[in-house]
Structure formats: C-alpha cells, structure tokens
Amino acid sequence: MVEIKADFLAAGGNRHPSAADWDQNSDLLVFGASNNVAVWSPLDTSYHGIHALLPGHTDTVSAIMFLYTPNSTPLFISGAADKTLRIWSPDPSSPNGFICSQVLTDHSASIHSIATVPGSTTFTTGAADGTVKIWRSVFDDAGSFVKADLVHSITLIPRHFPLCLAVAQLDSETMVLAIAGTRTAIQVYIFADYGYSLEATLTGHEAWIRSLSFTRETSDANSDLLLASASQDKYIRLWRIHAGQELPPSSRAANDPSLGVLGKSLSNKAHRFDTQENFYSLTFEALLLGHEDWIFTANWHRQGPNLRLLSASADNSLSIWEADPASGVWICTTRLGEISAQKGSTSATGSTGGFWIGLWSRAGDSVVSLGRTGSWRLWNYDKTKDMWMQDVAITGHTKEVKSACWAADHTYVISTGSDQTTRLFAEWTGNGNRSWHEFCRPQIHGYDLNCVSSIGPGRFVSGADEKLLRVFDEPSAVANLLERLCGIKTHTEGKLPDAANIPVLGLSNKAIQAVEDNADVDDQDDERIPIDPASVVLKSTLDIRHPPHEDHLARHLLWPETEKLYGHGYEISAVAASHNGKVVATACKASSIDHAVIRLYETKEWREVKPALTAHTLTVTGLAFSHDDEYLLSVSRDRQWAVFQRNSENENEYKLAACNPKGHSRMILDGAWAPGAGPRLFATAGRDKAVKIWKLEGKEATVVQTLAASTSVTAVAFAPDVVHESYVLAFGLEDGAVGIVRIRCGDLSVASADTMDRAIAPTKTVNELSWRKIRGETMPGSESSTGVELQFVVASDDASLRLFKISDLLS
Template structure:
C-alpha cells in the first residue's frame, strides 16, 4: 500500500531561538514545533507549507540553527531541547526536505535554550538553563560524510544565571569573541586565547533581562568595526561598537540625541578595553533605539547594499526595521510591521496577536517572517515598485495537542479542535492547476481546552470542552462566501449572519451584520452610554478576501456564531458523535461512576435532551459512533467494555448488547464498518478487534496486533473494490492501514506509514475523508505532537 503526505499543519514553539532560515542556498526555514522540527520553504510559490517534520527529541525544541556549510549542497541543522540534548541533522542531497539524525549529545545538565554558530568556522556555542555555555567543534570531512562533535570548553556563568542570548563573531585572525546575556541586566564578553574563551568585559546599562544579541560588521568590509546589538525586556535596544586600536572611535552622536531626554543619565560612554594576541580593542556604547512598547525578543542584522538594517520583534505586536540616518547618524525606525499596540492586553478573540516571538530575514533580505503567540507565521515581502512591505500568505497550526477532528458531511473541509483552545477549519485553495491546503477560518476561540468535535450538517458543528457543556456553531455568510470563491465549496444555506464576534467580557460568539465601509459607527445622539463597541463593527470590505486569510483575519474576523449550548453533564466533555441523518447528537463526559458515565442524546431540531440517558458504562466513555443507517450506536469506554444501543420503531435507543471484557485493557476507540452488524474496537492491550454480532452475541472475527497501545481506529464508510479499509493509530504515533475481504475477514493485510512521516506522539483521532466521485482515499490524523496531517492512501 502506498502513502504520500498531502498536508501538515503545526504551530511553532514560543521560544525566540526556536527558528532559523538557511542562508546556504536551500531556502528552508526550520522551526521547533513541540518535540519536532518543522521544515518550510517560504519562497515556494505553490504554498505547500510544512513539508516534513524531524522527530527525535523527547521534549520541546527550544533552539534551532543552520550550521554554515558554505557552498555545499548539504544542509546541517543543530537543535537543542528541553530533553537536555543537542542533535545534529544532515540533509539528503537528493531531497532537501529529507534529513537524518546523525549525532546526539547530552552534555548539558538541563534544557538547552540557545545555539550560536560562527560563519567560516567549525565552532558553535550552546547555552543551557544549567547555567553554562559550552563551546563545540564540529568535526567533518569536506563532504560531511561523517560528522562528530568535540566539546572544547564549558563556561560556568558567574554569578550563575540562565543564558537567554548568545552571539559569536570573528575578532581577528587569532581570536573569536563571544557575547552572553540572559536573566540579568549585563552582557558578558568573552575573548578566545589559545582556543579557550576568557571573560574580558561586562557591559552594563540595560534594566531588564536581555533576550537577544547579534554581531555584525559596520559595513561589508571584514576590517570594519564590529557592532553588537542587544535587546532587552526593558523595551530598549542598545548598540555597542567593538573598535580595533588604542585610540577610541569618535564619540557617537546618539549620546546627544535630544529625543533621549532623561535617559541621558543612564547612557555611559565608558570604554571597555580588550586584548588579543595580535591587537587591542575597545568596546563603547554606540546608540539606544527607542520605539518598542514592550519586551523585545529578537534582533537580527542585514546588510542591504551599503545600508545596515536591524530587524526586531516585540511583545507589543510589532516588527521594526531600524537604520541609521545618513546625515545625523541617529538610528530611526524606518518600517514598522504587525499591529498597532492599541490592542495590547486584549485577548486573541478581540484581535491581539499576543506579541511576536521570532523575527527572521530571508537569505536575500527581501522577505521577513515572524512567529506569534498563536503559533502562526506571518510573512511580508518588499515590493520594490511600490516601495512598501506587502503581507503574504504564510502558515498556521495548533500549538498544543490536537484532540479532535472531523470532516464536513460532504468532505469539503476539515475541522480540528485542540488543547490550545481553538477550533480551526482547513480546506483546499483551488487556483488554476495548483491546489494547496490552508486554514480558512477559526470558528471558535475559547477559554477552555477543547476535546472533541463533530459535523451536524455541512454548515454546522458541535464541539465539547473542559467546561461541562457543548456548543453548536453555524457557518456565517462571510466564511461561506470565501470558501465558495476560493475553494469551490457550494453552500445551500444563505440565510446566515455575516460574521461573529465575542463581546467584551463575553464567552459566546455572537452573530453580527457587516456594515458598509462608509457607515458611521458612533451613537447618533451623543449619549456615551449608547456608544458602540468598535470590536462589534465589521466592514463588508473586511470579509472580501481574495486569498487564504492572514493570521490577523483568522484571529479576529472569521469566528462562527454560536447558536446553542447543550447542558447536562457534570464533568469535562470527553466525546461527541452525530447521527448520519444529522438529527441526533450523542455526548459523554469524564466519569468515575455509572451515574456520570451516561450517554446523553440531544435532538438537533429543538436542541432538547432525549430522556432517559443511556446508562451502561462505569468509567469515561472514550468513543461513540452511529452506524451508517443510524440503527445502532456503538460506545466504548475506559471500563474495558463496548456497548451497542439499538433504535426501536419509535426512534428510542436502548441497550441491545454489551461485552464487559471486550479488551483486557481500556478501550480507546470504536468504529462501524460498512458491513451488516460489523464494528471495530481499539484497546490499550495493543490490539484492534473486528467484531460481528447477532441479537444474542458478538464474535471476534479478527485481531490485529500493534507494537504499542492502540488509541484510535476508524473505518472507511464505503467498501473499496469490495474490501474493508480501516486505519488505526497508537500511543507511539504509528499509523496502520488495514485491508480485508468481507468473505475472509480474518485475513487482514496491514501496512504502516513510515516512521519519518508519522506523528511523534500519541494519535488522538483518525478520520477518512468522505468519498467523492471515487477519488483517492485521504486520511486525516490528529496527534498529541500538535500536528494535523492528511495522508493520501493508495490501496
């Protein structure tokens, strides 16, 4: 059986060091995504997004850096993680997205938080929250056939602090310079002598923790002065000049800048003296950059022709590009991207991005990308003919475990819910011959972790969270129109509100109508009590979208209005299932007693609970599914039993059959097969069982063994060339696909998706895309590693 990866969506880790853009020619951007490293080519015109994930780390990836390989066609990634390890990855020359893990070292005693490399050298440095910085030598042949690491030196930071920023540069032919800063307000400068770094200076002036350091030369000449940028939680960036020679450089005019006002007192031009084997150096304060209103996370240099530019990202939701004014020499912010900070402090539901954690230049310098709190990337490209930065389509993804997924009834789009408290809608953008998957709507931004979701109709879904109730959402006209124009998805129901928003201090998405662009928004009679909340106003032009929406649209304008709440459960909702005719919703919650482990049924016409509730399980119900004809409801639970509920002539469900020992461990998944009275169960006892039942009993027809506990199972709802097709997922992230013939069910062929393509952690749910016109099979996979994946399956 053949498998290909169709789509991967995963959000980035919120660590300023957890991403890097390769300048060696591959064009790849690598970023930490939970325990994995995601590879994305932002310059890909077909917008395929994340192409592969490198799995190996066992905890969150904090630092990712491309090692400078020069003109080689091989890329090397160095990664550091909370699992205390440093790992080296090498690319396959035939496929730039295919990397293999070639070296793992665990010399640090705690999480590795920072990595700094040095161009044209085999030296790199790592910083860890064990309070040390380690210097490494990468040993390799010219073609990188073999790679090894040698630990050159361990620097114990004194007084002990956590390094949050490292920078390396070549000082002269005999020495390198290392800058270290972190959870204190000073920068320590180390200079190498005889391959060993020694503390040479301590730079003071910042008033908060220092988050970013980067060296560059003042101009394109390697003989020019080094400039060090340091960015801090005190909202300021300081520039320091490292000058060769006994004489001090000319005093910076920045010190006399009247804009600095009272800050002038804290600006000292004290010279720090350094000495190497061949020369003497001085470090002096060069400039103070003002403009950010909150913590600054990253700072990175770029030489654009003769102009030196600095890119910074901040918690104030902005990205700034700084350059020195040619006449006065004062550093000014020439470009500001992102959002106005008026939204600061508000939630993502009212439009705040929550700050930018990472900012990177493209290798050519004509594109910048940034990562925000929601795990989504934003991308701007400089349009030279318009002399401005234009936002482009980038990638999004969940930042916590993906708990539930479901396809629309007609298979046109995919919904996912996650512990990151969002529900997201993914669909295919169709343009000419090119197809690419994108997030097109964020229907729900919630205050609780979301656990499950199911479609009721093509334009309505229900989701359950840790808040003991379920919420029903209807598609707004703005989203329906966008999906129709960009994805070719027809909608039958146009009696819809235009959009939705969350009112201030509210918890529920309220329907709102869009207004014309020139309509007034203030209360007409001047009464302040009647003033309109600007967040509740949406202009029609806002919903006129010609491409997959950017993150600011997703976070603010593409919510779905909530139409109903379903009450009744006493604990967190664990699972939800909708009947195939859309008339019933079955739900269950976490439970440790028979009274709470009940299944409640709701009628989708009036949204009333159908009494009595279904009582049989004694512990949490982990999965439910209605049979294809809705005659039966299958439920499975942590109490190791499965139960079949049958519908009588009046439409009432009652207990028909149960097996209190269906598996020897808890049952975590169940699914109906498109055969008469046939279903599958998946258990922690590392097995999938295929059952067939009569009115009196059920028999196991086949047992499929797995290498680890099976956490999810799903069966394709139509026979494929007369054969049964099903998929299961395990706690280790393995995905297995099974094929069997109805006439000989016990003979099951099982294929597994390769380890490189599989999720790195527990699989929570699998969903086959409803077949349309006999197209190829597609399987959606939701996992604890934060990824949502779609595979093409070729039986």
C-alpha cells in the same frame, strides 16, 4: 505494500525566541513545533506549507540554528528541553529530506540558545545548566558533515540561564562570544584554540536579555563589530568593538534629542582587552526606543551598504531600524504588525499576544514573524508600491490536537485541541496550484477543547472542559470564502449572518452584520454607550481573495454560536453526530455510573432526548454512529463496549441492544463502524495493545479478528467505503505509530497489514483518525469503489494535524 504520502502538515511554532532560523543559502526556514522540527519554504510560490516534521526530540524544541558548510548544503542544529542537541543533514533518500547525523548529550539541562558564525565551523550552545559549550564541526573532503567535537565548556559565574548567545570572528585567530539571559548584564568572552577568557561585563539593561546579534559596521571585514542586545526592558542597546589603542569617536547616543534626560544617564565606559593580534575597545553605541513591551529578537541584515536591524516585540510589532545618514542616530524606518490600540487582550477580537521571533530572508526583501498563536506572518517588500505587503504564511495548533473530523460533505477538516481553538483547514484551488490552508478559526475559547463533530452542512458541535457543548453555524463570510477559493458550495438553508464576534466580557460568539465601508457606525440611540470596535466589521474586510492571514483568522472569521447543550456534570469527553444530522450523542468524564451516561440531543429544537443512555460505570471515551444511523457504539474506560439500537417508532431514541462487560482486558479507548450493507462490523481499540473486530448479530457480538499492536491503541477508524472487496482500517498508537490493515469482506481475514514510516508518523499519542471519502465511482452491481486513493487525517498530542494520502492498495 501500501504507499502512504503526507499531503498536508499543520503545526504551530514554539514560543521561544531562539526556536527558528532562516537559511541564507537555501531559503529554508526551520522552526520548533512541539517536540518536532518543521521545515518550511516561506518564499515558495506554490504555498505548499510545511515540507516535513522531523522526529527525534522527546520534549519541546527551543533552539535552532543553521550551520556553515563548505559545500553550502543546509545543515542545522536543534536543541530542546530534552537536554540534547541534534545535527540534521540533508538526505534525499529520507521521506523528510533530512536525517539526524549526530546527537550531542553533553548538556545536563534544557537547551536555550545556539549561535553560529558565517564561514566558520564553530558553534556555541547554552543551556539551563548554567554552561555555554563551544563546538567545532568536522567535514570530509566532499564537504559532508562527519561529527561535532566539544572544544571548550564555560561555566557562567554568577550562575544564570544563557537565553541568548552571539559569536563573531574578531581576528584570524580569535572569536568573540557574547552571553546574556536571566541577568541584566552581558558577558563578553574571547576564545581561541588556546582557551577562553571573560573580558567585559556590559551593564545598562534593566531586565532579562532575550536576543544578541553581531555584525560588521560595513562590508569591510576589518570594520568595527556592532552588537545588538534586546531586552525585556523594552529597549535595544547597540555596542561597538573597535580595533586599536585609540577609542572610536564618541557615541552620539547621549546627544540624541529623542532620549531627553535619559541620554544624560547613559554610561559610555570603555572596556579594553587584547588578543595575540591586536588591541580592542568595547563601548556603548546607541539606545533604540520605540517598542512598548518586551523585545524578544533583534537580527541584523546587510543589503549593499545599508545595515538594518529587525526587532520583534510583544507589542505586536516588527520594527526595522536604520542609522540616519546625516546624524547617525538610529531610527525606526518601518513598523509592521498591529496597532497598539489592540494590544493587551488575548480574546478573539483583541491582540494576538505579540511576536516572539522576527527573521530576515536572504535578500532582505522579506521578513517573517511568529506570534503567540503559533502562526507565522510573512511580509514582502513591493518596490513598485514602496511598501511592505503581507503574504500567505502557515498556521497550526500550538498544543495537543485532541480531535479532528471531516465536514459532512468531506470537503474540509475541522480540528480542535488544548490550545483552546477550533480550526478549519481546506484545499485552496484558485491560484493554479492545490495547497491546504487554515481558512477560518470558528472558535477561540477559554477552556481546553476535547472533541468536535460535524452536524450536516456548515455546522459543528464541540465539547470542552467547561462541562457543556457549543453548536456553531457557518457565517456567510466563511461560506463565500470557501466557495470563492476552494469551490466548496454551501448547502445551508436560509440567510446566514455575515460574521461573528465575542463581545466585551462575553464568552459566546455572537452573530454580527457587516457594514459598508462608508457607513456611520457612530449612529446609535444611546450616546452614553461606547461603540465596541470588535462589533463592527466592514464588508471589504471580509472580501478576501487569498487564504486569510493571521490577523483575519484571529478576529474576523469566527462562527456564530447558536446553541449550548447542558446536562453533564464534568468535562466533556466525547461527542458524535448522526450521519443524517438529526441526533448528537455526548458523554463526559465520570468515576461513577451516575455521570457515565450518554446524553442524546435532537438537532431540530435542541432538546435532550430522555432518558439518558446507561451502560457504563466510568468515562465514555468514544462514540460512533453506524453509517445508516441504526446503531450507536460507545466504548469506555470500564473495559466494556455497548451498542444502542434506534427506536423504530422514534428515530431520535436509542435503547441498549448489546454490550460486553469484558470486551478488552484493559480500558477501551476508541471504536468505529465498518461501512457497507453487509454484516454489522465494528472495531474497538484498547489499552491491552489490541484492535478487535466484532460481528454484531442480534443482541450478541463475537470477535472475528484480533489485531495485535506494539503498545496501547488510542484511535481506530474504517475508511468510509469498501475498496476492492476489502475493508480498510487505520489505527493509531500511544507512541504515534499508525497502522493500515485491509480486511477481506468475505472471510474477514487480513489481506494486508502495513505500518506508516515513523519518519512521517506523529511522535506522540494519536488522538483521532478520520477518513475522507474515496475518490472514484462505485462500480455497477458492486459495493466497491473503482478508486484506490484514500485520504485520512491524524490528530496527535505532538500538536500536529497531518493529512495522508494512500494509494497502491492492491500491491
């Protein structure tokens, strides 16, 4: 059986304030990545990124929280738009390290929030059905999770969506629950085994409330409870729950000079309630000002006697708040992120769109944030420098990954997708470890991107919904970065531009030159034209000694655009470059023969090679050149495939050599050529749940092997070399499954057929498969490689990019 192992996983985080949690025992951070749950260790010094993507949910994961366990094992709960809650338990026998122990289906709408209590087996969940449910988890004598039981169900009146929850232990018998969301008020309940009751409604916020967090004021378990509420009105409010008949000392908020006249209007109404053990009062404590946009999360952390609050905002900042020891006024002591001057724009040179999540590490000396681009940022506190320093974190696509390919020399992967970005991933070898990272973001676009293909060294072409294709060349900043950190030497001839940017109101990446740090950038002929800050980049900014952080990826590591390829009338559907880099074939969406043409462009002058190739009547879904570029294969929704042969007199021209109008009984979704100098073999994959292997002889092709699948086959690819006298074929299905088949070169029979473990396979449609060259040398007198280790990358609709390694091909 083939051994398949995940080498690298890339996935962006979901933009939901509740969709991540950092365990305070194991240092694992778990977050929602499309419909999967991603597991990551931010403090891992080997920088191996995402450990696993846990399948199970069928819709976007929107809430995650770790749950207390008696034996301190990392147990967590996830909730999603599929209306279900899943409880995950560690399992060393699972390929992902976790298994789903229970699925809770009591909610009737999308889950929005989960809250737990340290040291308690109780947890609460809130959903768009307007209910909050209180659960209790059950453990066996060994401390292993058994099940979760529903204890209470609260129907919110007036009905609203509970976007955030917070729970705390009020006394030995009673807990306090705060609920807020799509109203401007916070509802406070107390509950115990005997029932629950609404005790207070806190007003003051002027917009939706996105985050709630409880903590004790001191390390004493009997000290007052503090509740922080963060809102889209740009403010954080602190509330105090005090035990006893007497009210606590009056809040200093109204006397805070920083509030000006606002302080006079702050209400400090006391809400009183009691439990079976004590009397309590709930009062307004403080108003925290400083953020300039919506605040999505606010989380407490205690480090010794110091109590700190971390807030994440759409103004691109993380703020750390502490109470001034002398006055008691809460002030922002640290601000991380980006300056306000870069706020507002979502272009490549503007803002990254704000922070949706901010979390503390267990020790409190590290914080992470998740931004609009799906990328995480990590800051560590350096005691010697007395400042917070940014460290390497993880990135990934936030929507469907539509296409992925290896560079011409198979050194890095280029991917593109519906999040309108093209990303380059490579292996970092300069730190003593080997780990994969995103090293640049060549294209940040305004349209969904559908396909990408590498054209020789340091160049690629991408197609989008804008009806044209764009060609990009590698800048020297990226070439130097890849050579310095990955050992990838550039083969591009001539002088490269330093970097690229998108001008104000521009749509194309323009080449720019870096300037010295002490250069006078204001020196220009026309003083009436203001300097565009995005057009200036310092050389020191591009001199990076580690995988780039998100702020570099979003602004400084674009590739300059060198050409646009026009001609198609609809959204681009497929693109392929010849292996010699001299020809690019393209196609677009089509419902008639007039648009279902294949256009060829020569890459020297970038002129279209006419006439366009005709054979199909509907959208061409896949294009592939044979390994010697002698043939071009096209497959289409019209159920036929076509093979075009190169003109012997002009290597840029192709003409129809063979076609089959009934190649499959339903639409054909992909095609690929087999390697080697033996018989001409190609594979086609279709909606009819079959992969067909064809042998081309002259102008005829016959089926030599048919591989059946469980559902529609959406992607197919041959390994680039023959391995032990066998062709290795991978195919991906509509449900995310991936099959690996070995076909003997001699009689073309199936030597082995394996299916990837669904625990590590994508959970949605596989859009593209691309193989990396085999590690190993070719044996003298044989086409076979001595190496038995292959790698291939999978692009999927579940917003993940996965790199797999295959070994034990002979077993």
